[in-house]
Amino acid sequence: MHFKWKYDPPTPEQKKDAEKLIDNLKVSPVIATIMAKRGIKEEDAKKFFHPQLNDLIDPFLMKDMDAAVERLNEAMGRKERIMVYGDYDVDGCTAVALVYKFLQQYYSNIDYYIPDRYDEGYGVSRKGIDFAHETGVGLIIILDCGIKAIKEIEYAKELGIDFIICDHHVPDEEMPQAAAILNPKREDDTYPFKHLCGCGVGFKFMQAFAKSNGISFSRLIPLLDFCAVSIAADIVPVTGENRILAYHGLKQLNQNPNIGLKAIIDICGLNGRTLSMSDIVFKIGPRINASGRMENGRESVNLLVEKDFAVAFDKAKHINEYNEQRKDIDKQMTEEANLIVGRLESQQKHSSIVLYDENWKKGVIGIVASRLTEIYVRPTVVLTRDGELATGSARSVAGFDIYAAIKSCRDLLLNFGGHTYAAGLTLRWDDVKEFRDRFQAYVEEHILPEHTEAALNIDAVIDLKDITKKMHSELKKFGPFGPGNTKPMFATMNVYDFGTSKVVGREQEHIKLELVDSKSNNVMSGIAFGQSAAARYIKSKRSFNIAYTIEDNIFKHNDVQLQIEDIQPTEGQT
Template sequence: MQKRWVLKPKNDSNKVNNLKTELGVNDIVANLLVSREVQTFEQARYFFRPSLDHLHDPFLMKDMDQAITRIERAIGNKEKILIYGDYDVDGTTAVSVVYSFFRTFHTGIEFYIPDRYAEGYGISTQGIDYAAEHGFTLIIALDCGIKAIEKVDYAKSKGIDFIIGDHHLPGESIPDAVAVLDPKRSDCAYPYKELSGCGIGFKIIQAFILKNNMDMEAAYQYLDLVAVSIASDIVPITGENRILTFFGLKKLNTNPSVGFKALINLSTNRTGVFSVNDIVFQIGPRINAAGRIEHAKDAVRLLISKSEEEAKNFSNAVDDQNNVRKDFDLNITKEALSLIESSTDNLLRKSTVLYKSDWHKGVIGIVASRLTEKYYRPTVILTHTNGHIAGSARSVIGFDLYEALSECSDLLEQFGGHKYAAGLTMREENIRLFQQRFEDVVQKTIKPEMLQQEVSIDLEINLQHIDSKLYRLLKQFEPFGPQNEAPVFMTRQVRIIGSANIVGNNHLKFTIRQGDSPGFDCIAFGLAEHFDYIQNQNAFDICYTIEENNWRGKKNLQLNIKAIRY
């Protein structure tokens, strides 16, 4: 599928020129910084030199005082505390951080992760009943709970207090808990709004340490867990998240927890250096697989392991679950692709809605993402589970999936999510009605350009501008991720030197120059369709990121081609 090239609007020339003068950098670096809202020397210093001293005071978060006071009282009175969290990477890392910290000086502490299939997302009645039956008087809920108004009231009726640490958008009312920690609360003045659920957990232990005059290193030892949560939950890597990720990656790459060390040993990363991207594709899926295939408590047990032997056992179990998940994923994706390709009606639609009763609920979200990527249109994958039809939905850039589902709400039992991802349930007799209604809504509201994948380009430059000095400066923009993506450049009218080669599964390798520029090696994943054109020495345009290729100890700059046009 040909991508739409979208060049970002030009920055204010005065801001760019002022920054060039202040920092002594070139146009390219100054433009990239201004695009990231870095416009002064001081802002650039914070950006290029992250420091843990730049983290915000956790007591700026509304209700943090009440949360710490209640935790201190529970510890002082030897009450039993239950750390409760969601079953995804963010939830399990959050539980692992808070549980690991408090268990060092409080014995009456356990953790609880709801079963994805029996209990579903968020705080469950079953979880509260477990707490009541086992004598817990305080539940600290992480990465969930901001809308659990009735559940918190139910817990109170059983003599259980709640502290909620969530990062999702609140509803019109806030649960009547002892403390509700969520920077997205309209009445919360905390300066940074995009923390992960694990980030909220980190702020709780940071606050406890400050209140009790402890060494902050007791919190910093968990930064690798925080970084993995930020990367896996796809939250913006800006502001405080960028600082936490920067130092979390340092820890992951130099002195990881025994749980992560065991996972790293199972990964295919042979460079020894993990980036945000490596977490997303190698560490995160393994942690997530536990909750998808069996139970997410296995992931927590891995992450809180104290010995390498214990961690190795749990990592092997989690890796086995991930292999099962991959098999389900591969087989269901093949079946889904076949359903689309075998039907002209399915191919011509502007949406995809597919149902098969035996698809595994734990992977339908992954399958929905894969189909969205391939056909680039709003997608819903449905399966049968626990007596009803459950679905996972994904969208394309610019199209509001939640609004589209709202238009179908009379056909749904329940639904929830946001603009680009959602979950839903319905009765079986409504599947065909929903397929047609959803298609009608998408056809009426989606814009043609939304159905074409786009590549966002930071700047147009010439190949003469690329050298090792520029690359070293670009490296200082890391860690890359949402809202701080690796810069994408565009260059026009390049030609290959020598021959192009098709390598692996539909990839291209070639060397190019522009006019009398130096030659640059290129790798173009999935773009072998352009082989004949570029092989004939025709000129073409490219958009790409700049990276360093390390092959058998020899390093050279390489362009990672994102798209080709002519």
């Protein structure tokens, strides 16, 4: 893929702020400049680099929190049976594990429930409500879904079951008649931070419950690793309150993770490493997701709440097998989807992609949509058939609101939900073609050229000599990384192969590089994944430019490695 590099030099005001940071905080010039460009001033630096749990927002500022805590306390006082119900993805499973594990310490008449993706579908199901009624449940705490379950919650009320909804998806004008609805995206909610994930909303509920019952906040800290996993996997902004939760959650994950997560860490071969948000996104999250994609998400919650490590390890191995199956299906479906896109491209290029195949597996279409979005840099919807219905997943590109695009077709939809960059939808199979045409027309009208441009935002242009241990140590303090706080991207111009770069990988698809530039004698190692096409040019002894992030070299202690995102010939050289 050819990227456009975008670099904005620091403004005069940012240069002044950077000089203050250099003088007063003694940070390196490169780091000071990045801080200034990201708006981190001297007075903000301490809180940014050392987020404090004391700075978490008062949970009672969230709309309906008083009512939610009162209803939960009432249920416990009456000894009602409580069900903790959640979505089958990472956010839902971690949220259920967090709330269930915390409440179980104080109340025994409690169980959890994850709907079956294939049998019940997304969100609140009648089957789940019927099961709750049969088992004597009086209160359901629902996590990471429920904000649109108007008819289902009406049905539950007829059976004498109350709901407390903890969701973060965009609500409709009409909301369910629940005992309490906790959702910072409610229009009537003035909660200062709007971007909590479902697990984050569940955490705030438990924080409020603890506060109202005189339970020390320290009892919640062991559950913060669930928040970190959820924030990373659900790709919510790592800013504000999410940054505090992710920072301390990662600390918990690295120092003393919950037993179920420890089993996944071991299965992934990550034991002994300092785990990052990337490890969650690419290793831990997919495994938690795998049981819900292939079979039933309850297996993941069973693992996450397990107290015996030997049992947890066996469960993690089983879930890992699901993940291997998922990879095979994902690869096959992505190849099929690419062939379809290739045929469509030869006829007409659209600003979006809508694909459907009645044989695609429902649990994997979200991954395929994500892959197509990355490959083609266009909003993508992938649908499969479920009886007379079509069910689908949508993924977007930076800057384009795919939820709004899907909402514009709501008269065709039986159900839909999500947020700016990811959504799910259900409609009649016979309406798929009309949906495709209308969705594509909406995208065509509203998308901007820069939305479909494969771009790398460069934070700083530096020389290889600028990459010191001090600079790298300061750089790591920028984490945890994610949307809203991306890992700084650097560019270095006019670098050369030291003579020892080589193609590596099972299919010779990567390049392991050793690079020099004309400013120093530093030999810098790097890895360029999937860029072996550039190897011939690199070995030609001509200069080239690189865009990269700076990473720990896991094979050499206390050393760094460049993860090279793009390689481009120096201007004038081809």
